Amino acid sequence: MDFLSFLVNSQRLTQWRPSGGPELMYIALSHESCDLDSVVSTLAIAYLRHRNPGTLQHNYMPVLNMLRRDYPSKSEVRFLLEKQQIKPDRHLVFRDDVPEELLLRSRFILVNHHVSPFHYCTEEVYDYRPYQCEAARLPIYCQRIMHPMHSCAALITERFDSPIYNYSNTHCLRVYELLHAALLFQNNNFTHYPADQLPHVRDFQLLQFLEKHLGELEAPQRTILYDTLVRAVFDLNELTLPQVLRREFKLLRANNGSHLVRIALCCFPMAVTRFISFEFSQLALQQFAAEHSCDFIMLLGTSMQPRGGLVIKEIGLMPLDALRDMEDRRLFDHLIINLNAALEPFLALESYRGLDFMQGAFFFLNVWNIQYYDMLNLMQRIIYNWVSEDVYLPN
Numbered sequence: 001m002d003f004l005s006f007l008v009n010s011q012r013l014t015q016w017r018p019s020g021g022p023e024l025m026y027i028a029l030s031h032e033s034c035d036l037d038s039v040v041s042t043l044a045i046a047y048l049r050h051r052n053p054g055t056l057q058h059n060y061m062p063v064l065n066m067l068r069r070d071y072p073s074k075s076e077v078r079f080l081l082e083k084q085q086i087k088p089d090r091h092l093v094f095r096d097d098v099p100e101e102l103l104l105r106s107r108f109i110l111v112n113h114h115v116s117p118f119h120y121c122t123e124e125v126y127d128y129r130p131y132q133c134e135a136a137r138l139p140i141y142c143q144r145i146m147h148p149m150h151s152c153a154a155l156i157t158e159r160f161d162s163p164i165y166n167y168s169n170t171h172c173l174r175v176y177e178l179l180h181a182a183l184l185f186q187n188n189n190f191t192h193y194p195a196d197q198l199p200h201v202r203d204f205q206l207l208q209f210l211e212k213h214l215g216e217l218e219a220p221q222r223t224i225l226y227d228t229l230v231r232a233v234f235d236l237n238e239l240t241l242p243q244v245l246r247r248e249f250k251l252l253r254a255n256n257g258s259h260l261v262r263i264a265l266c267c268f269p270m271a272v273t274r275f276i277s278f279e280f281s282q283l284a285l286q287q288f289a290a291e292h293s294c295d296f297i298m299l300l301g302t303s304m305q306p307r308g309g310l311v312i313k314e315i316g317l318m319p320l321d322a323l324r325d326m327e328d329r330r331l332f333d334h335l336i337i338n339l340n341a342a343l344e345p346f347l348a349l350e351s352y353r354g355l356d357f358m359q360g361a362f363f364f365l366n367v368w369n370i371q372y373y374d375m376l377n378l379m380q381r382i383i384y385n386w387v388s389e390d391v392y393l394p395n
Helices: 003-015 036-051 068-073 075-083 100-105 152-160 173-186 202-214 219-233 241-245 281-292 326-341 372-391
Strands: 025-029 059-063 107-111 122-126 143-145 249-255 260-268 296-304 310-319 349-351 361-365
Touching: 003 036, 003 059, 003 173, 025 036, 025 100, 036 059, 036 075, 036 107, 036 152, 036 173, 068 075, 068 241, 075 173, 075 219, 122 152, 152 173, 152 202, 173 202, 173 219, 241 260, 241 281, 249 372, 260 281, 260 326, 260 372, 281 296, 296 326, 296 372, 310 326, 310 372, 326 361, 326 372
Parallel strands: 025 059, 025 107, 107 122, 122 143, 260 296
Antiparallel strands: 249 260, 296 310, 310 361, 349 361
């Protein structure tokens, strides 16, 4: 079965029921961010497992860990998959396509993450990030492929290059083109490495393995491919404002024992000041907050740094109740003070003092090294400190 036929068949597997035989259902589950690296790696490893099934013909279904309605917001993913004739209505399975009873019956292959509510039935993990032992709680029989690389696509490519894991000698050019693009994009076109060190970088070695099958590219040709993907990231013309907000977001919760607060972090490749300048931006924010029961929304506007890689350049923090609640006002002040005082990472915030929008606070970052997960981790620490101060406040 070729790659596209495999993807078509994976949609039918959402209706799978056990027949009483030894065959099982394995779900390859992407990271919830569904970025280019996660999506490509998920599709590729599921296909590789399907082509190398072992003695039992188990079923393998790649699942993108996002709602189907949010797929258009992933502009670079949509661009790359469309180039390979992969269409969401025909070839892709999303989280909300999979019935709950099937999730409960399945075994899991976690891709680009290793902390999951499905940890108890996870059999394989592919992740290049440091292992979080206490949070992961993986079974002792779970195989962890967590080598220190710079992309999950590199881990998957390594499996295709392995005669032990890829004993069927499967080499699909369509899959290799996807992995090549993900490797190139995740490594920022390898511009961070001196030319004499490149041959020793494992991600680059695996890129060269792919190019042995696809045709070797010179540096200028790789740059053209990389720049095309970067342009796709910032091509938001077809998106509505609610879709921009849902492109990449995380909900944080804080409970000091008497007051529960929900904060949404929405990250998108657009200046925050531009987003709020649109006519219906306030309505979009209010609708998003109502849907997710948010008390605060933090907007994170990203830009491409000179040497490649998306970094946060603008922040906007907005209270949804206009700070009428005293506890919300205390938390708002706590967040602003600690964002300005943060040293790890240092944000070098510069306030937009004349900007009046939804009682919010807006800042420009005078540094070029703050990424989405840096801000997410910082906000988690700040919220934890607020909860701790309130919980342990002496009478």
